[in-house]
Each structure stands twice: as structure tokens, then as C-alpha cells.
Amino acid sequence: MEVRLNKRQKMKQLFKLLGVKSNLTFKKLFKPAISKKILLHYLDELENKRPVLLDYKAQNDNALLAALMFHNPECSTKLILQMFGLKKMLETVTIRELRAIFSNYNKRSWYRLITDARKIKLPSQSPFGAIRKNLINFKPLQLFYDKH
Known part of the structure; x- marks a missing residue:
């Protein structure tokens, strides 16, 4: 880093x-x-x-929907379904690709969706754990090993 x-x-x-x-x-x-x-x-x-929704791994669709509903009781049904749909789409395309797909639509809608995704609460499954651990120990970290 x-x-x-x-x-x-x-x-x-x-x-x-x-x-x-x-x-x-x-x-x-x-x-x-x-x-x-x-x-x-x-x-x-x-x-x-980073929206926690990006890193959350659920066993199946039912578990994802249940987690969204359980951890966000104040959210509307519409918002829960939007976040569910966003998560499912992000399993097939990257966030940049998804933004490009919706580039013809109103930009404010995209930014509102991402802002709402940042407000969603789910158990943390941060991908930065290995980096944080090695920073705390102040040891070098090699994430990828390339034989070439």
C-alpha cells in the first residue's frame, strides 16, 4: 500500500x-x-x-434477503429489493460495468443507489483483513504470486 x-x-x-x-x-x-x-x-x-454490500457473502438468495431484512428493519421493502437486485447484478458484472449499462439514465439515480448501498448494514466481511493484519505487524505482504 x-x-x-x-x-x-x-x-x-x-x-x-x-x-x-x-x-x-x-x-x-x-x-x-x-x-x-x-x-x-x-x-x-x-x-x-466501501459499501458493506459489495463484500457480503451469503449462502444463497434466501439468506441474502433475510440478512438484508434482519439487519435493516428501518428500510422499506423497495430499498431492500433494490439492494438485493444490486448485489445479484454485482455477482455477474463489476460496478463500473453496471454504471456503464445505466449511463443513459439519470446520474442522480445512480448516485442515490450507491448512497443507499453505503447505508445498508450487514455483518462485516472486509476483504482488507490480510492487509490490516500485516500493517499492524508492519510486515510486507505479497497478495499474488507470479512465477514468471
């Missing part, structure tokens, strides 16, 4: 947010503790912005 902090102002702002007390000298910036804190902060941001 890589984070690029090109501007001094951005670094100061981030350090203040994370409670890091350090002079912005080249020598003092590159410490493992600071790097770890920054990387974990950005990983948290990625996880929080």
Missing part, C-alpha cells in the same frame, strides 16, 4: 489529525511508527467508504 503526501500542508493536516508530533524534516518523517499510523488511517478510510 502506498500513500503519497506531496504537499507540506497536507502532511501537517494529517499529522494533526493523527496526533503525530514530528518536525517535517526528511530524516524525522521516515519512521516506521509514523508510516504505520498513516497507512492504517487510509485503510480505515477505504473500508469506511
Whole structure:
């Protein structure tokens, strides 16, 4: 994982947010503790912005529908069915492909659908677990092994 902090102002702002007390000298910036804190902060941001619906794995369609209804009792039937349909579509196409399919329709409808998907509550099944574990231990992680 890589984070690029090109501007001094951005670094100061981030350090203040994370409670890091350090002079912005080249020598003092590159410490493992600071790097770890920054990387974990950005990983948290990625996880929080990602709709949990994208990563949820249900045993079957009935289990998915039941989970949507159980964990979101305040949602309307229409919204539950929209999220169910969105999840089923995302099993066959990527989110970019789906957005391209609906590009002729109103963009606000697409953004409303994604905003609603972010509000859905389901048990977390984050795909970032291995990355987080290795960041906490501050060990390198190789996700894919290429023999070539």
C-alpha cells in the first residue's frame, strides 16, 4: 500500500489529525511508527467508504434477503429489493460495468443507489483483513504470486 503526501500542508493536516508530533524534516518523517499510523488511517478510510454490500457473502438468495431484512428493519421493502437486485447484478458484472449499462439514465439515480448501498448494514466481511493484519505487524505482504 502506498500513500503519497506531496504537499507540506497536507502532511501537517494529517499529522494533526493523527496526533503525530514530528518536525517535517526528511530524516524525522521516515519512521516506521509514523508510516504505520498513516497507512492504517487510509485503510480505515477505504473500508469506511466501501459499501458493506459489495463484500457480503451469503449462502444463497434466501439468506441474502433475510440478512438484508434482519439487519435493516428501518428500510422499506423497495430499498431492500433494490439492494438485493444490486448485489445479484454485482455477482455477474463489476460496478463500473453496471454504471456503464445505466449511463443513459439519470446520474442522480445512480448516485442515490450507491448512497443507499453505503447505508445498508450487514455483518462485516472486509476483504482488507490480510492487509490490516500485516500493517499492524508492519510486515510486507505479497497478495499474488507470479512465477514468471
